[in-house]
Amino acid sequence: MTHDDRLAWVLALPALAVIALIALFPIVWTIWESLHLHDLRMPWRGHPFVGLANYAEAATSVRFWRAMAHTVLFTAATVVLEIAAGLLLALVMDRLSRGRDVVRTAILLPWAVPTVVVALVWRFLFESPSGPVDDSLVLLGVSSPITWFADATAAWVPLVLADVWKTTPFVALLLFAGLQTIDPSLYEAARIDGASPARQLTDITLPLLRPALVVAFIFRALDAFRVFDLIYVMTGGGPGTATEPIALLTFNALLQNLRFGFGAALSVIVFAVSFVFALACIRIVGRDALAERVP
Amino acid sequence: MTVRRMLTALGMTLLLALLLCPLYWMLLASLTPESRIFGAPALLPQDLVFDHYRALFAGRDFWTPIRNSLFVGGATTILSVGLGAPCAYVLARMPFRGRTLTLAVVLATSMFPQVSVVSPLYLLLREFGLINTYPGLVLPYLTFATPLTIWLLVAFFRQLPDAVEEAARMDGAGRLRTLWEIVLPLSWPGLASTAILTFLYCWNEFLFALSFTLGPERHTVPVAIALFRGQYQVPWGEILAAAVVASAPVAAIVLIAQRRIVAGLTAGAIKG
Numbered sequence: 079m080t081h082d083d084r085l086a087w088v089l090a091l092p093a094l095a096v097i098a099l100i101a102l103f104p105i106v107w108t109i110w111e112s113l114h115l116h117d118l119r120m121p122w123r124g125h126p127f128v129g130l131a132n133y134a135e136a137a138t139s140v141r142f143w144r145a146m147a148h149t150v151l152f153t154a155a156t157v158v159l160e161i162a163a164g165l166l167l168a169l170v171m172d173r174l175s176r177g178r179d180v181v182r183t184a185i186l187l188p189w190a191v192p193t194v195v196v197a198l199v200w201r202f203l204f205e206s207p208s209g210p211v212d213d214s215l216v217l218l219g220v221s222s223p224i225t226w227f228a229d230a231t232a233a234w235v236p237l238v239l240a241d242v243w244k245t246t247p248f249v250a251l252l253l254f255a256g257l258q259t260i261d262p263s264l265y266e267a268a269r270i271d272g273a274s275p276a277r278q279l280t281d282i283t284l285p286l287l288r289p290a291l292v293v294a295f296i297f298r299a300l301d302a303f304r305v306f307d308l309i310y311v312m313t314g315g316g317p318g319t320a321t322e323p324i325a326l327l328t329f330n331a332l333l334q335n336l337r338f339g340f341g342a343a344l345s346v347i348v349f350a351v352s353f354v355f356a357l358a359c360i361r362i363v364g365r366d367a368l369a370e371r372v373p
Numbered sequence: 374m375t376v377r378r379m380l381t382a383l384g385m386t387l388l389l390a391l392l393l394c395p396l397y398w399m400l401l402a403s404l405t406p407e408s409r410i411f412g413a414p415a416l417l418p419q420d421l422v423f424d425h426y427r428a429l430f431a432g433r434d435f436w437t438p439i440r441n442s443l444f445v446g447g448a449t450t451i452l453s454v455g456l457g458a459p460c461a462y463v464l465a466r467m468p469f470r471g472r473t474l475t476l477a478v479v480l481a482t483s484m485f486p487q488v489s490v491v492s493p494l495y496l497l498l499r500e501f502g503l504i505n506t507y508p509g510l511v512l513p514y515l516t517f518a519t520p521l522t523i524w525l526l527v528a529f530f531r532q533l534p535d536a537v538e539e540a541a542r543m544d545g546a547g548r549l550r551t552l553w554e555i556v557l558p559l560s561w562p563g564l565a566s567t568a569i570l571t572f573l574y575c576w577n578e579f580l581f582a583l584s585f586t587l588g589p590e591r592h593t594v595p596v597a598i599a600l601f602r603g604q605y606q607v608p609w610g611e612i613l614a615a616a617v618v619a620s621a622p623v624a625a626i627v628l629i630a631q632r633r634i635v636a637g638l639t640a641g642a643i644k645g
Contacts (some may be wrong), residue, residue: 082467082469082548083469083470085467085548085549086463086467086469087469089459089460089462089463089552090459090460090463090475091454091460091461092456092459092460093457093459093519093523094460094475094630096456096515096519097478097479097482097516097519097520099484100494100512100513100515100516101443101482101490101516101519101520102478102482103493104493104494104497104516105485105489105490105491105493107493107497108489108490108492108493111492111493130514145493159567167388169387170381170384170385171385173381174381174382174385175378176621177382177385178633179632181385181389182629182631182635183627183631184389184392184393185389185392185629186631186635187393187624187627187636188392188393188395189579189622189625190461190573190577190626190627190634191396191619191620191623191624192575192577192579192594192595192620192623193577193579193595193617194579194595194598194599194619195399195598195616195619195620197599197611198396198599198616199396199399199613199616200395200614201399202399202402202429202609202612202613203395205411205609216405224390243392243395248554248638251635251638251639252638252639255635255639282515283438300484300486303486304486304487304488306487306579306580307382307579307580307595310579310583310599311579311599316559325486325580327490328488328489328524329488329491329584332491332492332495332584333491333495333584338492338495338496341492342492342493344616345488345489345490345491346489348486348488349485349489349490350566351484352485352489353481356481356484359520365399
């Protein structure tokens, strides 16, 4: 080891030790825990090894599969809407000649506000029977107000809208930064060749924006998949368990029912799905898209 | 051409109005008496009532969660930047064996779903009697704050021109002195961006604070608001007043440090 090598490790070690101790070690512990029966309500049952029993319980549980389906659908809906709306916002911002700072500040506000606040405000806006949203619907001619949070399907509308409202700014800022890296002379040349604005969008902007789009997609999808705060506060997973995502099911198994073995198995599943998804994304889109992100 | 520019500006203004409307509504409703809170929409408040705020601070002692959030967020930010800066410097500017792997691990940890480490952290904190204490929140917060600060600072340290460090080395300064006297002072904008973003994530964090605190004396602001209950019905006025109070510091930070935040977000491209 050279002198620089040694110094490098000395400087890096404290932070890496912390990461190993409080992030990596817990993951290993969770995996170990998931192979055991561990019920804090029934300490007399001890802590026996049960193999894959906790995973088998999850796999045969209807509630688990429904929570998975909720999470996947929520992720798909929000990511698609956020990327579409974020792209639109970024393109408009790019056209602005003045006032970009004002726009940036304004769109950062929804992003920066705590998710708990977002959940409460949107719940308030949709709260039946005479909330602002219902009032607007009546104005639009929809006569019978919808009881948003009592309906298993309708309850998703405020959830998805609130998430899109909060996170579109993040996507827009990422894509806007991507737009800034496109050489303006390309558009100049396209105009001279008579390419329409639509052609310019599909043939110049979108291909060159691909790396930024991919990064936005991966980060948003991973984030939406672990959705917890928003749903816990807005619907509590209800009505019944109609909007329960996998993170909420896991949280309830752990801290409501104190079933640490089963909860750990659910945790491992969430972790594994995220991990495999991230790896698959990097495989499919190629490293090039992420390469310029990795310093 | 000017017509098109005006249309763009008009469209943008409308879009922003739509975007900010929920926040404006929250502010307005928090100043409206409970009886009229679900009333017909009015663009301007008729008479401002501060009852909800008074009830919040006098009746519920909302200062306690604010103090808890400030302390936990501040301590986590200081610790993670203090730990992360030397590590990030190494990863950004010193070629050593295992660098790429270390970076990959740091990135992977920063993308962990929080819920997947709740159970071991809970058992660990319980073992050491740290449930419902400040360290019992700061330690879990470091699980996301440390990788986040490292990742952001690596991006910022990379932006420094090599010439700066070479000049320092020519003058006979060692690595440590270069880091302390040249790199850190020159990277203060990056350090500021990182600290601001880390604090924002801590201020907004919910899952860990909900899992590892038990009573109102240790609840952070998001947990306190989420667990608001009225005796007979949802106390919307107070909830929205609390939401305004929780958002005010964040809004102030955004207004003051908008450029720093955007620099951090796009440099690190991390989390939502």
